[in-house]
């Protein structure tokens with residue numbers, strides 16, 4: 001009888017230990033990874049015609065372009081060091097980051113927490129400003145990846161907010177307009193930070209219309 005109780009007690013303790021281990025699981029950078037695929041290409045007339053569509057235009061209000069609309073498919077798989085999926089890590093802990101961006105609070109978070117495969121996605125836009133040609137992903141403060149496809153092509157962002165130059169970061173305002181006005185009418189080649197539609201080779205009225213729609217954008 002006593003033996004039986006000890007066995008039962010041991011089993012109970014074991015269960016508690018396992019529960020404790022699971023709760024303490026940490027994101028393991030060696031077994032976690034990202035997958036990026038570009039499903040669209042730039043149209044004829046673009047300075048990047050035929051290349052995979054890899055620039056998303058964002059603003060601090062979160063009213064910019066969405067990854068889903070432009071066929072940029074991003075998945076991050078979070079695992080522990082045994083290679084097991086980490087389920088239910090909250091979205092605010094899974095974030096895009098580049099120090100040259102101004103990212104609003106929560107503005108770089110994934111769509112939702114990790115699913116049963118430890119997977120999180122970004123299908124919407126970012127609430128952010130700036131212009132960068134690389135974006136990193138961090139989970140629970142751990143560096144997971146630089147977002148790039150199998151061929152090494154990176155996911156890129158531009159914005160009506162020239163935050164990368166310290167121009168009123170996280171605001172699209174008069175100082176950004178002044179910077180935009182200085183390149184209006186010029187070639188878009190080498191001016192990607194101001195080419196918001198990427199459908200032609202100039203910084204023109206269509207980019208101005210895009211800017212006008214974002215004027216006043218700020219973190220919500």
Ligand SMILES: [Ca+2]
Pocket residue numbers: 129160161162163167168169170171172173176
């Ligand atoms: Ca700004």
Ligand SMILES: [Ca+2]
Pocket residue numbers: 188195196197198199200201202203204206207
């Ligand atoms: Ca343009």
